[in-house]
Amino acid sequence: MRTSRTFTRRLSLQAIAAASMAALGVMTAPAVRAQTQTRGDFPNKPISIVVPFSAGGTTDILARIMSQGLTAELGQPIVVDNKPGAGGNIGAALAAKAPADGYTLFMGTVGTHAINQALYKKLPYDPVQDFVPLTRVATVPNLLVSHPNQPFKSVKELIAYAKANPGKVAYGSPGAGASPHVSGELFRSMTGTDLMHVPYKGSAPAMTDLLGNQIAIMFDNLPSAIQHVRSGKLRPIAITTAKRSPELPDVPTIAEAGVPGYEATSWFGLWVPAKTPVDVQTKLYAAIVKVLKDPVVAKKITDQGGNVAIDSQEDFARFIAAESRKWGKVVKDSGAEM
Known part of the structure; x- marks a missing residue:
């Protein structure tokens, strides 16, 4: 009887210790092993790419091109999830609040990550704090x-x-x-x-x-x-760009057609929610870059009039900051506000 009570007490103390460690954010050895196995197997279920605009637009077209390539590269279905509305804010907010486990990617734009913060008085997401940038995908x-x-x-x-x-x-x-x-x-x-x-x-x-x-x-x-x-x-x-498009070489730029100095370029990229584990970010980034370097994928993008763009995560973050300053000034000077 004494042995049984001692064993029971030992189990209780172990349970209390495990609960205390969890409360402090310290994982027990079994928990560490479970998380390592889960991440090591990443991905082991479908991944979604949230697109903050309706089907048929450029953001959606690029997301579907990437989903095909990433499905083959990662060995799991990559599903495009259109969440349109409010200039991309609805989809961005949903992606920002998704679990930070690598199973939700966000196909964002110059609008969602460099313009909206200047245009809207209040956003339902923070483009810097709520996301981790992976890389640009294309400029158009x-x-x-x-x-x-x-x-x-x-x-x-x-x-x-x-x-x-x-x-x-x-x-x-x-x-x-x-x-x-x-x-x-x-x-x-x-x-x-x-x-x-x-x-x-x-x-x-x-x-x-x-x-x-x-x-x-x-x-x-x-x-x-x-x-x-x-x-x-x-x-x-x-x-709208400074140079003519190879796809439409006879169409002039707005600058050369009568508005000197005019220039505007759209760009698109992929993000994951903040706090996504670094090893998961690394695996996703490597897969995305490999897909973008595939000549078949690159041709699909150029056939649409776009250009493949690949950044390091650090360079992409710096690029976003510069674009935010640029377009913030344009929004302010134009007087546009939502």
Whole structure:
């Protein structure tokens, strides 16, 4: 009986000690072994890529290209999860609150991580504190396009028409804070035109209205607009970047078409929630870089009018900080605010 009581007391003391260590954040040896085995097997279940815009837009297109490559590389299904709304803020907030275990990736943009913090008075996430940057995936120009029935065919004609009809030229965007929105605001402020911004829950619904001539123009990401230009359903007016696009070599830049100094580039990257274990980050980063270096994947991105971009995690963090300063100034100077 004494031996039984001693054994029971010993078990109780061990349980109390384990509970105390857990409360202090100290893992017992079995817990360490369990976590090591779990991480060592990573990934052992499907991974999701949260896309903060609707299906069919550039962010979604790039996420699906990456999901195919990562599925083959990591040996687990990579599922694209579209969570559109509020200029990407809804999807970003959901990704920020996801478990930090490597099973949730976030396909973010210049909007979600460099523009929205300046544009919105309050964000449901912190783009710096709530995420760990992995790498950029691609950079793309924005393309100023119009419906063919609109009465202007060039930048100068658009400016003249907009000034003669203030507030009547509507431009659509994937949402407030997305790079097409800020590209439009930059154009408006630099040309002194009174354009009307119409935000949508993603590029696809905005494009639907442009194709139906419900809005006049868009500064859309090239990958989601180029198919409609090639089919003749949209009229290309100008490219937002400093140089012309190899995909549309006859289309001038906005700067050379009448607005000197104008330049805007969209970029897209992958993040994980803050506190994701470093070894998991390292494995994901290596897989992403390997996929981006695959010539087949690179061609898919360039065929869409984009360019592959690969950074170290440190360089990506520095790049984001610089872009935040740049676009914060543009937002402030334009007077845009949500």
